[in-house]
Amino acid sequence: MRRMGWKGFLFLLPALALIAVFSLWPVLQSLTYTFFDYRLNNQQKSGLYLSERFNADLFNETAFYVGMFLEEDLPSMTDGADVEEAKRLLADLQRISGQYSEEKGVIRISKEQKEEIEQFYKAAKPKLEEWNRKYALKNGENLPLLLDDIKDSVIPSNFVGLDNYKKAFTDPRVGTAVWNTVLFTAVSVFFEFLFGLALALIMNKAFIGQGPVRTVSLIPWAIPTAVAALMWGYLYDGSFGVVAKIFEQVGLIQSSTDLLQSPGWAMAATIIADVWKTTPYMALLLLAGLQNISPSLYEAASIDGANKWQSFVRVTLPLLKPSILVALLFRTLDAFRVFDLIYVLTGGGPGGSTETLSVYAYKAMFGQTNFGYGSVVVMVMFACVAAIAVIFVKILGTNLMEKN
Amino acid sequence: MNRTMKLAGVLLVAVFLIAMLFPFFWIFITSFKSTGEIYGEGAFRVIPREPTLQNYLTVLFEKGILNAVKNSFIVAGTTTVYIIAVATLCAYAISRFEFRGKNLLLGLILAVSMFPQMIVTGPVYNLFHDLGLTNSYAVVLPYSTITLPTSVWILVTHFNQIPLALEESAKIDGASAFQTLYKIVFPLAAPGVFTTAIIVFIAAWNEFLLTVTLNSDVRYHTVPVAISFLRTQFEILWGQVTAATTIVTIPTLLVVLFFQKQIVSGLISGSVKE
Numbered sequence: 001m002r003r004m005g006w007k008g009f010l011f012l013l014p015a016l017a018l019i020a021v022f023s024l025w026p027v028l029q030s031l032t033y034t035f036f037d038y039r040l041n042n043q044q045k046s047g048l049y050l051s052e053r054f055n056a057d058l059f060n061e062t063a064f065y066v067g068m069f070l071e072e073d074l075p076s077m078t079d080g081a082d083v084e085e086a087k088r089l090l091a092d093l094q095r096i097s098g099q100y101s102e103e104k105g106v107i108r109i110s111k112e113q114k115e116e117i118e119q120f121y122k123a124a125k126p127k128l129e130e131w132n133r134k135y136a137l138k139n140g141e142n143l144p145l146l147l148d149d150i151k152d153s154v155i156p157s158n159f160v161g162l163d164n165y166k167k168a169f170t171d172p173r174v175g176t177a178v179w180n181t182v183l184f185t186a187v188s189v190f191f192e193f194l195f196g197l198a199l200a201l202i203m204n205k206a207f208i209g210q211g212p213v214r215t216v217s218l219i220p221w222a223i224p225t226a227v228a229a230l231m232w233g234y235l236y237d238g239s240f241g242v243v244a245k246i247f248e249q250v251g252l253i254q255s256s257t258d259l260l261q262s263p264g265w266a267m268a269a270t271i272i273a274d275v276w277k278t279t280p281y282m283a284l285l286l287l288a289g290l291q292n293i294s295p296s297l298y299e300a301a302s303i304d305g306a307n308k309w310q311s312f313v314r315v316t317l318p319l320l321k322p323s324i325l326v327a328l329l330f331r332t333l334d335a336f337r338v339f340d341l342i343y344v345l346t347g348g349g350p351g352g353s354t355e356t357l358s359v360y361a362y363k364a365m366f367g368q369t370n371f372g373y374g375s376v377v378v379m380v381m382f383a384c385v386a387a388i389a390v391i392f393v394k395i396l397g398t399n400l401m402e403k404n
Numbered sequence: 405m406n407r408t409m410k411l412a413g414v415l416l417v418a419v420f421l422i423a424m425l426f427p428f429f430w431i432f433i434t435s436f437k438s439t440g441e442i443y444g445e446g447a448f449r450v451i452p453r454e455p456t457l458q459n460y461l462t463v464l465f466e467k468g469i470l471n472a473v474k475n476s477f478i479v480a481g482t483t484t485v486y487i488i489a490v491a492t493l494c495a496y497a498i499s500r501f502e503f504r505g506k507n508l509l510l511g512l513i514l515a516v517s518m519f520p521q522m523i524v525t526g527p528v529y530n531l532f533h534d535l536g537l538t539n540s541y542a543v544v545l546p547y548s549t550i551t552l553p554t555s556v557w558i559l560v561t562h563f564n565q566i567p568l569a570l571e572e573s574a575k576i577d578g579a580s581a582f583q584t585l586y587k588i589v590f591p592l593a594a595p596g597v598f599t600t601a602i603i604v605f606i607a608a609w610n611e612f613l614l615t616v617t618l619n620s621d622v623r624y625h626t627v628p629v630a631i632s633f634l635r636t637q638f639e640i641l642w643g644q645v646t647a648a649t650t651i652v653t654i655p656t657l658l659v660v661l662f663f664q665k666q667i668v669s670g671l672i673s674g675s676v677k678e
Contacts, residue, residue, distance in 0.1 A: 015494035018548040023516045029527035218660045224610035226628035240447040288672040337520045340612040
């Protein structure tokens with residue numbers, strides 16, 4: 001081992017840069033989102049505004065039209081006092097908008113400037129409503145709406161502190177999503193482990209056809225999850241799906257449409273698809289562990305009079321423990337983060353019965369464009385994933401790292 | 405006793421093989437059925453009564469599945485090349501140099517591999533939107549979150565198995581650190597690098613979430629996303645879905661057939677300690 005000089009640091013730099021920009025920064029950014037009422041589809045909430053801001057684009061555009069429309073409507077006013085008043089408003093507007101004609105985007109403005117704009121709005125709004133009643137103005141319908149945009153150019157802070165978290169703790173949908181995620185993870189990892197271990201034990205006994213079995217095992221693992229989900233979507237189809245039909249014939253379900261339409265069976269269906277896709281992966285990991293156990297240990301056990309079961313419990317399991325824990329850690333984390341499979345297969349339905357945390361977070365962020373609240377849901381998932389990882393690493397001890 | 409055990413084992417393997425292959429088999433035969441047969445009494449017939457290539461023609465020439473395959477090759481290929489370059493450098497330094505914070509770096513890499521992808525997606529979407537990078541192949545950059553940690557991990561394992569003596573003699577002969585890496589270590593580590601490349605390629609090929617959010621334009625859809633869009637809210641054309649699935653499974657099948665040794669070794673060195 002050499003001590004690393006500055007040149008050595010160049011080896012690390014590209015990887016560090018990628019991790020910083022595409023892994024660490026987004027996590028901090030997501031955390032920041034959770035403290036704001038941050039919605040992309042709402043002009044006043046489409047940024048992170050710790051203090052008040054001013055939407056210069058919106059203001060300039062609106063001020064231009066308000067001025068133009070008001071001027072257009074001047075001839076329709078008959079009362080001289082009203083005309084005077086309207087002219088005064090126009091002058092005010094011109095004076096105010098003069099300050100911002102060079103500005104673009106969302107900017108900061110002083111308290112006085114903000115009050116100036118709000119006062120203009122307060123003065124103009126009742127007048128416009130009054131004139132609308134009095135005269136038949138050409139732009140009578142549009143003007144008050146435009147005026148509201150002037151008020152909306154002043155963006156209030158959308159910092160909400162812990163409100164999003166408070167909302168999440170009382171949101172039954174979050175509770176359901178946590179439960180669905182835990183259920184999906186626990187049941188699918190349990191069966192994957194059971195089947196995977198059985199398969200690994202069989203494959204460890206040299207027999208003809210081990211090669212083909214390994215090849216076949218790798219195909220479900222290697223195809224995209226989204227594709228696998230769609231395949232199963234067809235097999236589960238209520239009218240034309242062969243698996244749904246078989247389940248009906250065997251008597252597991254009353255009608256083949258139940259498979260994806262009833263809450264309990266929809267969850268079972270996603271778990272079956274996941275077990276199908278990842279059992280082989282589990283088997284391969286465990287097989288690698290099994291192959292590291294020296295045959296002489298089994299010989300010694302059998303000389304000591306141990307039967308097959310005893311040597312499995314006393315020799316295989318203890319020596320396989322590290323492999324088992326690592327395989328379980330990887331699979332538990334993967335299952336907990338499940339997205340593609342459920343999003344494509346059930347979309348979280350029926351009635352949210354298969355909606356996991358990642359699916360809910362995705363819907364909140366990209367369906368409702370509510371990034372603030374969606375990020376809180378992500379954080380809940382992040383906390384769970386971290387807890388799972390810490391528990392496993394504690395059990396595994398430091399031996400996960402000692403090799404390096 | 406031993407015979408029954410053996411028989412049970414063979415039977416179990418047979419059941420396993422059938423369970424693994426049946427979905428593929430059923431998708432394959434459905435892809436040759438006509439729409440009338442799929443949605444009619446022929447839905448459960450094993451051999452199509454009137455085999456047709458119509459589904460294939462539709463997905464190939466009307467639904468642009470070939471464009472998705474092309475995109476997937478571009479995206480997965482680019483990701484593989486640059487991730488391997490970056491990960492090799494990083495893994496080499498970890499394996500060969502002593503520096504402060506090394507354990508911290510390893511811990512960080514392990515932690516990143518455990519991040520939920522969803523946590524990265526929102527901010528990266530905003531970043532790409534602001535930079536005008538949505539709907540482009542720049543999507544390969546955030547692919548680093550899912551591929552880089554595993555790659556570094558696998559490569560460190562492989563580098564650690566290469567004896568130091570060779571490099572030391574190269575150093576005595578006056579080679580620089582970069583020269584040592586490219587002339588001595590890289591050729592020796594080639595099998596490990598190749599294994600990593602295949603794992604990265606498959607991971608990038610299969611990625612769904614980032615592409616579906618960052619590249620909404622159908623011209624940039626990769627295979628998983630394009631296929632998921634064959635199923636809409638109003639119609640599910642199973643004939644086309646099965647034909648498209650059959651087509652896109654072929655590349656995966658070939659990769660698995662030719663590189664299964666590397667895949668298995670990659671999976672194992674990325675996770676299991678010897």
